[in-house]
Amino acid sequence: xxxxxxxxxFRHGHSPVHDLPPHCKLAAVFCFVVVVVSTPREAMWAFxxxxxxxxxxxxxxxVPAGFLLKRLLIEVPFVAFALLMPFVVPGEQTHVLxxxxxxxxxxxxxxxxxxxxxxxxxSVLLASTTELRSLLLGLQRLKLPxxxxxxxxxxxxxxxxxxxxxxxxxxxxxxRGFEARGVRQWGVLAKSAGALFIxxxxxxxxxxxxxxxxxxxxxxxxxxxxxxxxTQWAYASSxxxxxxxxxxxxxxx
Amino acid sequence: MHVPDGFINAPxxxxxxxxxxxxxxxxxxxxxxxxxxxxxxxxxLVAAFIFAVQMLNFPVAAGTSGHLLxxxxxxxxxxxxxxxxxxxxxxxxxxxxxxxxGLTALGVNILDMGIVTTVVAYALFRGLVGLLPGTRRSMxxxxxxxxxxxVPAAACAFTLMYWIGGTTDIPIGKVFxxxxxxxxxxGIGEAVITALTVGAVIAVRPDLVHGARGLxxxxxxxxxxxxxxAPAREPVAPAPAPAARSNRGLWATGxxxxxxxxxxxxxxxxxxxxxxxxxxxxxxxxxxAEEHAAKDSPLADxxxxxxxxxxxxxxxxxxxxxxxxxxxxxxxxxxxTRRRRAKDEPAGGGARTGEKV
Numbered sequence: 001x002x003x004x005x006x007x008x009x010f011r012h013g014h015s016p017v018h019d020l021p022p023h024c025k026l027a028a029v030f031c032f033v034v035v036v037v038s039t040p041r042e043a044m045w046a047f048x049x050x051x052x053x054x055x056x057x058x059x060x061x062x063v064p065a066g067f068l069l070k071r072l073l074i075e076v077p078f079v080a081f082a083l084l085m086p087f088v089v090p091g092e093q094t095h096v097l098x099x100x101x102x103x104x105x106x107x108x109x110x111x112x113x114x115x116x117x118x119x120x121x122x123s124v125l126l127a128s129t130t131e132l133r134s135l136l137l138g139l140q141r142l143k144l145p146x147x148x149x150x151x152x153x154x155x156x157x158x159x160x161x162x163x164x165x166x167x168x169x170x171x172x173x174x175x176r177g178f179e180a181r182g183v184r185q186w187g188v189l190a191k192s193a194g195a196l197f198i199x200x201x202x203x204x205x206x207x208x209x210x211x212x213x214x215x216x217x218x219x220x221x222x223x224x225x226x227x228x229x230x231t232q233w234a235y236a237s238s239x240x241x242x243x244x245x246x247x248x249x250x251x252x253x
Numbered sequence: 254m255h256v257p258d259g260f261i262n263a264p265x266x267x268x269x270x271x272x273x274x275x276x277x278x279x280x281x282x283x284x285x286x287x288x289x290x291x292x293x294x295x296x297x298l299v300a301a302f303i304f305a306v307q308m309l310n311f312p313v314a315a316g317t318s319g320h321l322l323x324x325x326x327x328x329x330x331x332x333x334x335x336x337x338x339x340x341x342x343x344x345x346x347x348x349x350x351x352x353x354x355g356l357t358a359l360g361v362n363i364l365d366m367g368i369v370t371t372v373v374a375y376a377l378f379r380g381l382v383g384l385l386p387g388t389r390r391s392m393x394x395x396x397x398x399x400x401x402x403x404v405p406a407a408a409c410a411f412t413l414m415y416w417i418g419g420t421t422d423i424p425i426g427k428v429f430x431x432x433x434x435x436x437x438x439x440g441i442g443e444a445v446i447t448a449l450t451v452g453a454v455i456a457v458r459p460d461l462v463h464g465a466r467g468l469x470x471x472x473x474x475x476x477x478x479x480x481x482x483a484p485a486r487e488p489v490a491p492a493p494a495p496a497a498r499s500n501r502g503l504w505a506t507g508x509x510x511x512x513x514x515x516x517x518x519x520x521x522x523x524x525x526x527x528x529x530x531x532x533x534x535x536x537x538x539x540x541x542a543e544e545h546a547a548k549d550s551p552l553a554d555x556x557x558x559x560x561x562x563x564x565x566x567x568x569x570x571x572x573x574x575x576x577x578x579x580x581x582x583x584x585x586x587x588x589x590t591r592r593r594r595a596k597d598e599p600a601g602g603g604a605r606t607g608e609k610v
Contacts, residue, residue, distance in 0.1 A: 009351070026349075036258065037259050041420075071352065078257050088427055089423050091422075104422055108420065111421065112259055115260075119258030119259065119357070120355075124352045135349065145281055148277070148281065151297045152297070152300075154298060155297045158301040162301040163304075166306075181312060183312075190450045193321070193453070194449075194452075194453030194454040197302055197326075197450070198457060200299060200302035201295065201458075203298055204297070204298030205295070207294040208291045208295065212290075218289075220293075
């Protein structure tokens, strides 16, 4: 699970990547991931080139490598799954470091690891160079239904409020001598979750009333319309286009 | 259980994306009917709640702990439409912001964890609540069963998608036993916590539990020296209306889900010979590879061949099948909503003026 400190994901900066309009970046990252996923897994060098492309974009955005690598840790559960693959997939066997593993399994593990890691790296780069609010504006610009964007923005805005409320409840529990040790304490924790739900729901009703009293009719006014010039689009599309070239080479080679 | 990029192949991911988008569109309509203009703030706050509650750790034994997935809880507390919306938004934000789950696998993730969990849990909960007596304990029990089944159901859905479009040929039996086995265990924890949470909410604000709407209304009593039935004509009258509405909404969802599932199964049946063929060629190539003392080239061969026949044809069949299903499904949905709109027009107007006052 990602932790709830949403704004810590964003690295403030003024690089060419930061300055791109959000919807260009979203489209570029999505196309890049699609290209990566559709590359044949046998073209190992292609994945190396993709990693270089991502590293180049990160350098352009002045995102330090350590920051990027630390955020890649979210992938760990699936790495464990991928490491199991060579042992459970049937097929031709080979010997690596004295262990008998299957060749299709090794290919499968490589496939998931390479594509998954590149996908995560691309998303991390996007999230660390784009502010939350402009990401949502970008999604709206990319024709995500406005209601969905509104729900997402309410979730982002109140995520920290609700998380803080949960933390305060936890402090209240602990200051009364509560310690969660095992299954027996689930009742108390579940009651907290129930209370949290009621508080969130009632807060939602209050937020709605406050909005209605300020003239809300079901749609949000868009004040800052984001636009992208042709050069910005061209600039953003260089990443997926380069990746596409690599992918086509991978198919023909 | 967030699926990363490259785990499920491109055609199946695309089909899952289309199905998920359709389901989200249907639930957007449904949620707007349930909550009206309150949809955005309420669904947003509930999504924030689910996001927060996924971080609430429940200790299992020394050192290990689990957390709630929240699909069943959302479905029972706020209804299937809003539940699907909330879980989908949480998954979308997790994918984009936290890189938790791949961008191309977003459809797979939403279909799996958002839609299957929510729909299964809500259908089971409503069914059980209808059968059992309307007490708090039976509702807790129904929540328990609904959450218990919903998690392995999601695992089954994942296995199904993996069977159609997995990028690695792990024998499907192994995947199934591993996934369902692990998720039955997770499901037990989820069920206990969901049931306790629903019980806690029912104890304080029974009116907030969407799945139990209409059942709490007849219990209303007032103490005037003695126990008397409350003359609650006004509060009771609107209560059955949303219940009937949500019931019909449930039928519509069930119908569409059935159609979508049918599309999937037929896609499956048509793709299955392909899958068999694939295994056959696979093993043939394996044999050849052994004869040739395992060179690198046959593997490359196998990759191209594989994609040129089995996957693309399977994917096309899937897209066409699901497209046809969507046309039929949305047609049915349109008829249902139109009839309802015609019927509800006067009632809706009255309710709105009432709200303004």
